[in-house]
Amino acid sequence: MADLSLRQLDKKYGSFHAVKGLDLHVEDGEFVALVGPSGCGKSTTLRMIAGLEEISSGDILIGDRVVNDLAPRQRNISMVFQSYALYPHMTVRENMGFTLKIAGRPEAEIETAVADAARALEIEPLLDRRPAQLSGGQRQRVAMGRAIVRNPDVFLFDEPLSNLDAKLRGQMRTEIKRLHARLGSTVVYVTHDQIEAMTLADRIVIMRDGLIEQAGSPDEVFNRPATRFVAGFIGSPPMNMAEGVIQDGLIRFGDGETLPLPAQFRDAVTAGQRVTLGLRPDDIYPVGHGLHAGEAVETRPLEVALTEPLGNETLLFVRFGGVEWTSRMLNPRDLRRGETVDFQIDLSRVHLFDGESGRSLRTA
Amino acid sequence: MMDANQSSRIRKRLTRWALNVALFIAMAIICLPGLWIVLNSLRPTVEIMAKPPVWIPRELNFDAYVAMFSGVGAGGIPVLDYFRNSIIIATTSTVIALAVGMAGGYAFARYRFRGKSGWFIGLMLTRTVPGIALSLPLFFLYARLGIIDTHFGLILAYVAMNVPFTIWLIDGFFRQVPKDLSEAAQIDGCTRWQAFWRVEFPLARPGIASAGIFAFLTAWNEFALASQLTRSTNSKTLPVGLLDYTAEFTIDWRGMCALAVVMIVPALLLTYAVQKHLVSGLTSGAIKG
Numbered sequence: 124m125a126d127l128s129l130r131q132l133d134k135k136y137g138s139f140h141a142v143k144g145l146d147l148h149v150e151d152g153e154f155v156a157l158v159g160p161s162g163c164g165k166s167t168t169l170r171m172i173a174g175l176e177e178i179s180s181g182d183i184l185i186g187d188r189v190v191n192d193l194a195p196r197q198r199n200i201s202m203v204f205q206s207y208a209l210y211p212h213m214t215v216r217e218n219m220g221f222t223l224k225i226a227g228r229p230e231a232e233i234e235t236a237v238a239d240a241a242r243a244l245e246i247e248p249l250l251d252r253r254p255a256q257l258s259g260g261q262r263q264r265v266a267m268g269r270a271i272v273r274n275p276d277v278f279l280f281d282e283p284l285s286n287l288d289a290k291l292r293g294q295m296r297t298e299i300k301r302l303h304a305r306l307g308s309t310v311v312y313v314t315h316d317q318i319e320a321m322t323l324a325d326r327i328v329i330m331r332d333g334l335i336e337q338a339g340s341p342d343e344v345f346n347r348p349a350t351r352f353v354a355g356f357i358g359s360p361p362m363n364m365a366e367g368v369i370q371d372g373l374i375r376f377g378d379g380e381t382l383p384l385p386a387q388f389r390d391a392v393t394a395g396q397r398v399t400l401g402l403r404p405d406d407i408y409p410v411g412h413g414l415h416a417g418e419a420v421e422t423r424p425l426e427v428a429l430t431e432p433l434g435n436e437t438l439l440f441v442r443f444g445g446v447e448w449t450s451r452m453l454n455p456r457d458l459r460r461g462e463t464v465d466f467q468i469d470l471s472r473v474h475l476f477d478g479e480s481g482r483s484l485r486t487a
Numbered sequence: 488m489m490d491a492n493q494s495s496r497i498r499k500r501l502t503r504w505a506l507n508v509a510l511f512i513a514m515a516i517i518c519l520p521g522l523w524i525v526l527n528s529l530r531p532t533v534e535i536m537a538k539p540p541v542w543i544p545r546e547l548n549f550d551a552y553v554a555m556f557s558g559v560g561a562g563g564i565p566v567l568d569y570f571r572n573s574i575i576i577a578t579t580s581t582v583i584a585l586a587v588g589m590a591g592g593y594a595f596a597r598y599r600f601r602g603k604s605g606w607f608i609g610l611m612l613t614r615t616v617p618g619i620a621l622s623l624p625l626f627f628l629y630a631r632l633g634i635i636d637t638h639f640g641l642i643l644a645y646v647a648m649n650v651p652f653t654i655w656l657i658d659g660f661f662r663q664v665p666k667d668l669s670e671a672a673q674i675d676g677c678t679r680w681q682a683f684w685r686v687e688f689p690l691a692r693p694g695i696a697s698a699g700i701f702a703f704l705t706a707w708n709e710f711a712l713a714s715q716l717t718r719s720t721n722s723k724t725l726p727v728g729l730l731d732y733t734a735e736f737t738i739d740w741r742g743m744c745a746l747a748v749v750m751i752v753p754a755l756l757l758t759y760a761v762q763k764h765l766v767s768g769l770t771s772g773a774i775k776g
């Protein structure tokens with residue numbers, strides 16, 4: 124095991140700047156998820172760590188070793204590919220033992236290592252099959268087994284679950300988490316799925332256009348998003364956003380509606396400033412159906428435009444301030460489309476972002 | 488419902504029968520000339536030339552084969568020399584064409600470089616020129632270089648003929664091997680070279696084997712160029728040797744057929760030996776699918 128440092132890591136494809144000076148430190152044993160929309164440079168970053176992509180400038184350190192110019196095999200890393208990349212002409216056993224065989228280890232040692240990994244992943248009955256004879260979930264396990272057998276300093280995952288169906292994805296997520304708990308290994312996990320990142324990672328790094336938007340614990344990035352982009356990316360259903368202008372201690376929206384300026388932002392804004400207000404669906408709800416006991420609530424009668432019952436909760440869609448808002452109603456009661464009910468808006472949980480820069484206006 | 492099922496089943500069975508019959512007829516048409524050659528090599532010329540044709544031979548013997556091997560004085564031809572030349576030229580040119588084809592095919596499949604598609608089209612265009620059109624220019628060129636009637640000369644010509652095809656075929660097979668596999672192998676501890684031989688090469692093997700068979704057979708059977716560029720037992724190949732059976736006014740059909748059989752047998756054996764490498768579909772299961 125080892126820690127991992129990226130220092131001013133940069134990647135240019137010709138004139139296209141894919142990764143723009145990334146700084147990141149991953150502690151020994153830490154599980155870090157890189158998330159971001161497609162094309163933001165996650166895979167490129169991971170492939171540079173693996174040595175599959177040359178770096179344009181900057182440094183990569185594994186432990187205290189600069190690995191910038193080392194070949195992949197010299198970095199002592201493992202990688203699980205989105206495509207699994209199992210060797211089709213080898214059995215599962217040979218796939219998993221391949222790395223040790225290349226390293227010239229004795230048969231007996233390979234046998235033991237493969238058997239251990241197979242037991243941990245519950246794929247012992249599959250050892251003599253070929254990849255073509257496995258289901259998607261089984262291939263996924265074999266790919267992980269192959270990574271484990273190598274006993275690397277750092278595990279790299281590139282969207283390992285995105286080829287699985289939703290149910291299997293959930294299972295494998297748990298599996299990966301359990302494995303990490305057992306092995307205590309350093310992991311960099313790339314995904315575009317924020318739920319995967321939230322559930323798995325010790326720390327989430329949100330990337331956008333080759334830059335880090337925010338790095339923090341799941342709690343931090345969820346509750347204290349540094350930018351409008353992070354706020355919109357993390358959380359499901361996504362945070363409600365409405366554009367407005369600060370006026371007379373109020374936020375005035377495009378359609379003339381207003382909300383009082385929450386106390387926590389009173390010193391952070393100036394009159395006339397353009398802002399984006401963000402509010403999670405949890406923080407706007409029909410009276411009596413909220414998640415938190417609201418501290419500073421504002422009540423508005425709003426017309427329900429659409430309902431999505433999910434059993435334990437119902438998502439409601441309402442119009443307010445010129446945009447559509449999603450509301451999460453816990454302990455749902457029967458609400459009809461077109462009905463008007465009193466909604467509470469929890470001002471203490473409002474997020475406010477600068478209209479120009481998109482940065483959070485939170486001061487504390 | 489039952490009726491529909493039944494009639495559909497009957498229809499399926501009929502289709503299968505029809506297909507089998509068609510296949511049999513096609514195979515018969517393809518194989519008949521071969522059988523005819525074997526048959527003719529075993530019977531006297533009178534019977535070969537008989538009209539109407541004699542299908543069931545009255546007398547079979549190996550006279551033609553015995554004569555062929557019994558030395559130039561005794562009505563034979565230097566068949567062992569021809570055979571040796573053919574083997575050397577076909578094998579060497581195939582090995583070189585495969586080596587170049589693998590390197591080129593891999594490069595076309597894996598790397599981006601300037602003028603890539605131009606190069607590729609250029610290579611393919613060389614195939615559009617009929618070999619016979621080149622024989623005269625080639626003859627003059629070779630005469631100047633002094634490589635008429637040498638193994639080297641023919642090997643060079645056949646490598647040039649085969650390389651575009653081997654590159655094209657092998658390129659297609661390397662394309663089917665996902666890039667991830669080589670990368671995974673490199674992470675697993677391989678050098679690029681090891682990753683190639685341990686992972687990419689085995690998966691592209693059917694293509695390489697096909698290219699090899701093709702290149703070998705092309706060189707083995709080629710006549711037009713060889714008849715111009717060879718003179719003596721130094722370099723004459725089996726197809727050129729067939730001409731030894733033609734005299735000014737007569738053609739020894741039986742002897743010619745016997746030599747043809749001598750040519751066909753090694754080609755058949757080779758194809759048979761290589762065909763087990765032709766199992767395709769090895770790459771399935773590498774990625775999601």
Ligand SMILES: Nc1ncnc2c1ncn2[C@@H]1O[C@H](COP(=O)(O)OP(=O)(O)O)[C@@H](O)[C@H]1O
Pocket residue numbers: 136139141159160161162163164165166167168
């Ligand atoms: N080999 C390449 N040549 C040119 N551009 C590339 C190459 N690989 C990736 N890119 C570009 O770099 C950007 C980041 O890609 P990638 O890291 O794969 O994104 P993702 O975050 O979806 O994994 C994308 O815009 C992609 O088009």
Ligand SMILES: [Mg+2]
Pocket residue numbers: 165166167282
């Ligand atoms: Mg990617």
